[in-house]
Amino acid sequence: MTDQIKIGFAPTRRNIFSADAAIEYADKTRAKLDELKVNYVDIKDANADGLLYDDDGMHKIAAKFQAAHIDGLFLANENFGTEFECARLAKQFNVPVLLWGPKDEAPAADGSRLRDTQCGLFAIGKVLRRFNVPFTYLVNVDIDDPEFTRGVEDFIKVCNIVKTFKQTRILQVGPRPFDFWSTMVNEGELLEKFNISLSPIPLPELVDEIHDLQDKKDPDIAKTVAYLREIADVQIADKDLNMVAALKVALKRKMVQYGCNAGAIQCWTALQNEIGILPYASESLLQDEGMPVTCETDIHGVISELLVEAATMGEHRAIFADVNCRHPENPNGELLQHLGVFPFSTAKNKPILPKSHFVFDYPGSVGFEAQDGHYTLCRFDGDHGEYSLLLGNAETNPGPYEQGTYVWLQFANLNRFETKLVYGPYIHHIAAVRDDVVPVLYEACKYLNVKPDFYDPIEEDVQAYLRGDITSIIKK
Incomplete structure (x- = not known):
């Protein structure tokens, strides 16, 4: 690598x-x-x-x-x-x-x-x-x-x-959903401060690309359908599976067309009115190809994914999750979950493509539990002209079954993590990778004009690792 x-x-x-x-x-x-x-x-x-x-x-x-x-x-x-x-x-x-x-x-x-x-x-x-x-x-x-x-x-x-x-350029498909004020970003500031540019396109442009691919019976759609049947328990109708594949191919084509290495999409509800599916299975496929796409048009979220994956030299793919709720029994346990947006390669069990989900009554979501292990969590975010990178570790912990893609994580002190998210500038979306890359993300911040920010008091341990005094900051 x-x-x-x-x-x-x-x-x-x-x-x-x-x-x-x-x-x-x-x-x-x-x-x-x-x-x-x-x-x-x-x-x-x-x-x-x-x-x-x-x-x-x-x-x-x-x-x-x-x-x-x-x-x-x-x-x-x-x-x-x-x-x-x-x-x-x-x-x-x-x-x-x-x-x-x-x-x-x-x-x-x-x-x-x-x-x-x-x-x-x-x-x-x-x-x-x-x-x-x-x-x-x-x-x-x-x-x-x-x-x-x-x-x-x-x-x-x-x-x-x-x-x-x-070198990041992000395909922005549609504006953020109205209800998600938390995912608003300053496009000009991202360009001025970091050379990160957005390529905004309206939803109809993507929908037209999908229909054009389907009309031409693009072979990549059939290949994607076959691949999904191979790796997942497909429970949705053939026409919906075809649409999942067509959306994935269309998103990838649009990212290539606009020179983008990532994307963010207005995942509900206008999209469902146009093509009848949720985009999450399509996004999960793209996550595995190293072209992550986040939901709710979360621009800062997909930047977080790119950073945490780059820290592994692309060896590990990142999950992208909502931080949802506390564990029913473990006081330091927390659920990270979504309707998809976890790469299929991160699954602990065989993924399913369910007929629908308890949140949205549409096909196109994904269901599986993520693999066990130690995770690095990362969130790039900012407001009022200041940007920081939230960093830390957690490890998997047994918990109840959940619909969608999910993992239960145990934190050293959940209250510290929760308080960081509430006080901000962060939100409830976070990227996580099954690797110990906090020190290299921390070191990279000095070159990015971004402040490193820990939810646990581990900065001295990180500096000790970088000096060569310890071999890992994760407590085994």
Whole structure:
């Protein structure tokens, strides 16, 4: 998965320390990146050393990285390093920056030292601050230390989050339902602050696409129908199943047409008057294809999904749920549920497509319980010009059967979580993924101009993980 992200690799040295030792450690770093299958752009052609240390080399390196459209910059401090060249280079790119240097060897018998790498890291960090360049620090460990591998892999995830966020374009199908004032967003602000753009289309445009696909008997409809019959217990009429498939294909075509990586739809009630089904099974299919679509035109909700999935490098698909009600017996248990909008791949049992649901008397919903495990919860939201990312963990907990897609989660303290949602700026919709990605989401916030916000007091644990002091923030 690391090949999705392109890293500019800029090892650096300072002239008064051993150039030979810096070259040796730069090559060791290259070998390790190769071993980890990192997709990186090298600078061996910048000068004879293949290292950053002067203006001439810096300009060549910057041009090469710009031409390659790097997603992140790795400053590897192979001896003391040239702090001002590192900062000048980093300033030219609006991408995450990783700073690391290999642990110094013991002084020679005569008391001399070859590299002074750690000392140079302090200098580089200070000058990056002077240049207002946010950066991620990977502690001064040996290159074969497991912490180096984890730090590089986590940094790549951070780069993926930032890249996804900054390249997001969302297909907005219809306005929000009138009753959902909680899902209103500031379209201009999303573009101005974050480069997130919306592609709004009216419901009739989508409906026309559906009918056109059906009239032409588009083969993707039949393929989708066959796939649904294979993976689910289909209890709806053939004509309704055909409409579920046609809606899925139409949504995907419209996202491709408008260059979108996600969507949000006015899921009720105008849509049912036009095509006679709920959109949730169609959305669940798209969730599995990495093109999430949220209901109630929840723009901030689908951004939350994109972020939490990017944190897993697309390895895990996110569920998108209403936070519904407390567990009848467990004081820290909570129901996350919806009529669908959970990817089929997250099902614990065989999914069903029921004839109708207790909320809406229409076909098109999905029913299953989500898989057990530890979940990361995430909600991007904001108001009054300020945006934050709600973060935390929970784990599955047994609970009563529910219609629709659902999972019961146990929180460390449900009152804290509940109070965060009530005070806001969040609402009752949340994205969750079966993985421990809170630290990389937290680290990504410094590059997104978004404030990280925890519903549990875990910030010190997250920082300890990022320093390498602990291996996980989830209490096993």
